[in-house]
Amino acid sequence: MPRALIAFVHLVEALNYRIGRLAMWGLFVLMGVLAWGAVARAGFSPQIWTDEMAQFLLLGYFMLGGAYALQMGSAVRMDLLYSRWSDRTKAAVDAMTIFTLLIYLGVLLWGGIESTQYALEYGERRRGMWRPYMAPIKIIMCIGIVLMILQCTAFLIRDIAKLRGVEIKERHA
Amino acid sequence: MSYEMIAALMFGSMLMVMLTGQRMFGVIGFVAVVAAIGLWGDRGGHDLAFAQTIKLMNWFPLMTLPMFIFMGYVLSESKLADDLYRMFHVWFGPVPGGLAIGTILLMVLISAMNGLSVAGMAIGATIALPELLKRNYNKLMVTGVIQAGSSLGILVPPSVVLVLYAMIARQPVTHLWAAGLLPGLMLAGLFILYIWLRCRMNPDLGPVIDPDELAQVTKREKYLLLLSGLMPLGIFAVMMVPFVLGYTRLVESSVVGALAALAVSVLKGRMTWAILEVCTKKTLAISCMFLWIILAALAFGAVFDGLRAVDFVRALFMDNLGLGRWEILILMQISFILMGMFLDDTAMLVIVAPLYVPIVRMLEFDLIWYGVLYTITCQIAYMTPPFGYNLFLMRAMAPNEVSLGDIYRSIIPFVGVMILGLSLIMVFPQIALWLPGVLFP
Amino acid sequence: QSPIRWRLQTYAGAALGAQVAKPAIDMFNAIAGDEMQIDLYYADQLVPTEELFQAMQRGTIDAVQSDDDSMASPTEVTVFGGYFPFASRYSLDVPALFNDWGLNEIWAEEYEKVGIKHISAGSWDPCHFITSSPITSLADLEGKRVFTFPTAGRFLSQFGVVPVTVPWEDVEIALQTREIDGVAWCGITEAYEVGWADICSHFLTNNISGAWIGHFFANMDRWNELPEHLQKLLATCFEQSHYYRQHWYWAGEARLRTEGDKLELTSIPDAEWGTVEGAAREFWEEIAAESETKAKVVDIFRNYNAAMDMAGRPYRYS
Numbered sequence: 001m002p003r004a005l006i007a008f009v010h011l012v013e014a015l016n017y018r019i020g021r022l023a024m025w026g027l028f029v030l031m032g033v034l035a036w037g038a039v040a041r042a043g044f045s046p047q048i049w050t051d052e053m054a055q056f057l058l059l060g061y062f063m064l065g066g067a068y069a070l071q072m073g074s075a076v077r078m079d080l081l082y083s084r085w086s087d088r089t090k091a092a093v094d095a096m097t098i099f100t101l102l103i104y105l106g107v108l109l110w111g112g113i114e115s116t117q118y119a120l121e122y123g124e125r126r127r128g129m130w131r132p133y134m135a136p137i138k139i140i141m142c143i144g145i146v147l148m149i150l151q152c153t154a155f156l157i158r159d160i161a162k163l164r165g166v167e168i169k170e171r172h173a
Numbered sequence: 174m175s176y177e178m179i180a181a182l183m184f185g186s187m188l189m190v191m192l193t194g195q196r197m198f199g200v201i202g203f204v205a206v207v208a209a210i211g212l213w214g215d216r217g218g219h220d221l222a223f224a225q226t227i228k229l230m231n232w233f234p235l236m237t238l239p240m241f242i243f244m245g246y247v248l249s250e251s252k253l254a255d256d257l258y259r260m261f262h263v264w265f266g267p268v269p270g271g272l273a274i275g276t277i278l279l280m281v282l283i284s285a286m287n288g289l290s291v292a293g294m295a296i297g298a299t300i301a302l303p304e305l306l307k308r309n310y311n312k313l314m315v316t317g318v319i320q321a322g323s324s325l326g327i328l329v330p331p332s333v334v335l336v337l338y339a340m341i342a343r344q345p346v347t348h349l350w351a352a353g354l355l356p357g358l359m360l361a362g363l364f365i366l367y368i369w370l371r372c373r374m375n376p377d378l379g380p381v382i383d384p385d386e387l388a389q390v391t392k393r394e395k396y397l398l399l400l401s402g403l404m405p406l407g408i409f410a411v412m413m414v415p416f417v418l419g420y421t422r423l424v425e426s427s428v429v430g431a432l433a434a435l436a437v438s439v440l441k442g443r444m445t446w447a448i449l450e451v452c453t454k455k456t457l458a459i460s461c462m463f464l465w466i467i468l469a470a471l472a473f474g475a476v477f478d479g480l481r482a483v484d485f486v487r488a489l490f491m492d493n494l495g496l497g498r499w500e501i502l503i504l505m506q507i508s509f510i511l512m513g514m515f516l517d518d519t520a521m522l523v524i525v526a527p528l529y530v531p532i533v534r535m536l537e538f539d540l541i542w543y544g545v546l547y548t549i550t551c552q553i554a555y556m557t558p559p560f561g562y563n564l565f566l567m568r569a570m571a572p573n574e575v576s577l578g579d580i581y582r583s584i585i586p587f588v589g590v591m592i593l594g595l596s597l598i599m600v601f602p603q604i605a606l607w608l609p610g611v612l613f614p
Numbered sequence: 615q616s617p618i619r620w621r622l623q624t625y626a627g628a629a630l631g632a633q634v635a636k637p638a639i640d641m642f643n644a645i646a647g648d649e650m651q652i653d654l655y656y657a658d659q660l661v662p663t664e665e666l667f668q669a670m671q672r673g674t675i676d677a678v679q680s681d682d683d684s685m686a687s688p689t690e691v692t693v694f695g696g697y698f699p700f701a702s703r704y705s706l707d708v709p710a711l712f713n714d715w716g717l718n719e720i721w722a723e724e725y726e727k728v729g730i731k732h733i734s735a736g737s738w739d740p741c742h743f744i745t746s747s748p749i750t751s752l753a754d755l756e757g758k759r760v761f762t763f764p765t766a767g768r769f770l771s772q773f774g775v776v777p778v779t780v781p782w783e784d785v786e787i788a789l790q791t792r793e794i795d796g797v798a799w800c801g802i803t804e805a806y807e808v809g810w811a812d813i814c815s816h817f818l819t820n821n822i823s824g825a826w827i828g829h830f831f832a833n834m835d836r837w838n839e840l841p842e843h844l845q846k847l848l849a850t851c852f853e854q855s856h857y858y859r860q861h862w863y864w865a866g867e868a869r870l871r872t873e874g875d876k877l878e879l880t881s882i883p884d885a886e887w888g889t890v891e892g893a894a895r896e897f898w899e900e901i902a903a904e905s906e907t908k909a910k911v912v913d914i915f916r917n918y919n920a921a922m923d924m925a926g927r928p929y930r931y932s
């Protein structure tokens with residue numbers, strides 16, 4: 001395998017690992033914001049920002065954490081046949097069908113970029129009392145989708161390497 | 174090409190590509206975006222997939238999902254349930270099949286503290302299974318008990334599956350949870366009845382515990398163990414009481430529950446940084462799996478809606494087959510159970526439910542009641558081969574002496590019991606609807 | 615030759631949409647036949663309501679039925695979408711304002727700037743307080759925690775009303791658990807339909823707006839591609855839809871007030887309610903100061919309402 005590709009795989013996986021770890025701990029930020037909303041409402045005055053901030057946090061959590069979750073192999077597969085195949089067969093089939101993910105994520109990104117452009121151009125805000133700008137969360141979602149695409153590309157390179165008899169080392173963790 | 178053809182083609186190609194074993198969310202999303210662009214590519218179409226993120230964001234109860242998943246992991250990773258198991262062990266040991274009955278009760282308590290069946294499965298397989306095998310319990314009985322018992326996690330509140338169903342059926346989560354409680358307890362009761370009857374007829378299946386072993390436990394210890402039963406009740410109360418009294422909202426009570434479980438594990442000295450890290454990491458992994466499948470399935474659903482696929486399914490059932498409303502419902506449940514053999518419950522939820530819920534609504538059945546039927550069907554799907562989440566977990570967690578064949582055979586009587594429970598709730602809807610009726614008049 | 619096919623998504627859910635959107639679309643499809651067919655989608659079916667505007671602008675969705683606010687339209691007139699306090703007293707005020715007092719022209723111009731054809735505006739239900747304790751004076755409003763629209767919330771806070779944001783799906787539970795004391799969101803029809811009437815006990819007959827303003831819009835390119843007779847047919851069917859709602863709500867709201875047994879009616883005396891109306895005029899000034907277009911709309915509201923006051927009964931009774 002060309003060394004550049006191997007370096008790319010390691011770079012992508014290291015990046016996704018770090019960002020994913022950050023998103024992972026975001027769970028407690030989400031808890032904090034929701035808990036603060038409840039405490040403030042019971043104690044003094046209802047906060048207008050906590051609900052929407054929590055919604056943004058959940059989106060950020062699974063969009064930025066998505067690539068790391070993929071790395072961990074958490075995505076469900078229908079393994080009726082898959083579980084019976086050899087590693088080589090798995091790699092060969094995965095190398096072809098990974099395009100389903102790449103195409104889905106690509107179209108998702110296409111829509112995301114358009115939607116982000118719209119949010120920036122018109123200064124889109126969310127309805128309600130707080131009215132936060134929508135562009136930041138849309139940008140974060142686009143970044144998350146890009147990270148997922150990079151991770152899938154890394155999977156593809158790993159599978160091709162496996163078919164050529166090369167094992168790319170796990171180095172990110 | 175007619176819309177019906179396209180819809181059928183979408184569904185068919187999705188199942189085909191899924192068979193390759195590629196990640197499910199990618200397959201669902203792929204079929205959705207290809208169809209959307211193929212159909213409406215000349216004017217938009219490609220933006221449908223991304224627009225679903227906003228739909229997902231708007232749906233507030235979805236935030237309970239990572240919370241209940243985290244709660245379950247805290248419970249299983251920090252081994253909070255050890256004392257609980259011991260309590261049932263000591264108290265039910267002298268009854269024939271008593272340890273199996275105790276395991277079902279343990280599962281009920283665990284179900285009240287988490288939203289999925291994973292935690293029950295993990296606790297059952299790591300704590301209960303080795304103990305029961307050591308005491309010569311029949312291995313088919315034991316593996317069946319753990320799989321059936323842990324599946325109660327999605328029926329007894331809190332339930333993540335009912336949260337997702339609520340999103341699709343647009344019904345209040347609180348009503349659904351209330352509706353799930355009695356059927357969950359009823360199923361537990363039927364499981365216990367089955368175990369007791371079987372073990373009475375054939376005491377070798379679940380031998381009584383050795384009196385010498387019990388003699389080692391002092392009376393004082395025996396009663397102290399009862400206190401450990403307060404822990405799950407306490408967590409459940411801390412989570413639910415402020416909610417019922419109106420101090421916290423649904424999502425906030427899920428946070429309270431997660432924090433309460435965390436607090437108990439810290440107080441009991443069971444929590445370490447390493448365990449917290451594992452819980453947090455696994456929560457991310459499972460939450461992402463769910464959320465990405467939901468996101469992809471929302472896109473699939475939007476295209477299906479765009480094709481009027483519901484009209485097509487409706488026409489098939491009503492006009493072409495000329496069936497009455499109960500016949501259609503029963504047919505739907507059967508098709509659901511059949512699909513459950515091949516599909517994961519998440520996939521069933523996000524792909525099949527959006528097709529069936531409008532039909533149930535049109536047939537004027539109660540959607541809260543149907544949510545319970547639906548969840549029990551998902552429980553069955555969890556356990557039926559060849560494709561079942563619980564089966565795989567069991568295979569991964571069980572010791573070597575339990576073969577895959579054993580696991581497959583072990584669930585047969587319990588699936589029978591669940592189908593009986595399902596029929597009872599169909600015939601007597603009040604089993605599900607009585608409690609929400611009382612709580613939310 | 616296959617018919618022209620349009621996708622129209624309404625902001626209304628399936629139950630309400632069956633009344634307020636479906637009859638008109640069915641009528642259009644029956645008349646247009648092989649020439650053109652419209653597929654109707656309810657709230658959030660294809661895209662979430664917040665994304666409706668963008669989807670229509672890009673052409674993913676050809677036409678939309680919504681108010682300006684719900685679909686988050688990026689125009690100067692969005693603040694008037696839904697309920698602008700005291701802009702109208704009766705539902706008939708809306709068509710009068712749009713067709714005879716010049717609002718149609720302003721809306722058409724504002725939407726044309728962003729690539730959208732504004733087809734027509736119509737009125738829906740009035741905006742009332744539906745609460746779990748009686749309101750008989752302005753003092754009763756003090757401290758009431760109410761689920762309401764952003765604009766209304768901003769306006770009502772001066773009377774001690776505490777606007778609370780709750781996700782719409784949680785309103786029912788928030789009412790049950792007393793997190794909120796009521797809603798200022800709709801008329802009595804919707805309160806019965808979504809079940810809030812089962813939890814609340816009182817309905818205040820004084821309204822802060824006579825009618826919610828809903829519109830039909832279309833993507834400008836799609837609209838221009840249509841032959842003229844289909845444009846006319848569309849406009850006519852949508853007019854018919856507005857007309858249907860006009861009597862459906864007018865008769866229905868009164869029927870539930872008189873025959874419905876779930877909500878007890880209370881009123882604040884007209885003289886006292888005049889304070890709120892007066893405050894609304896000041897609120898209008900605030901909005902008018904924000905831009906030239908808003909000033910123009912507010913001006914029309916002001917002149918129209920002054921004329922109605924002068925005309926006396928049956929236009930205005932106080």
Ligand code: NA
Nearest residue numbers: 284326329331
């Ligand atoms: Na549960």
Ligand code: NA
Nearest residue numbers: 513514554560
């Ligand atoms: Na299955």
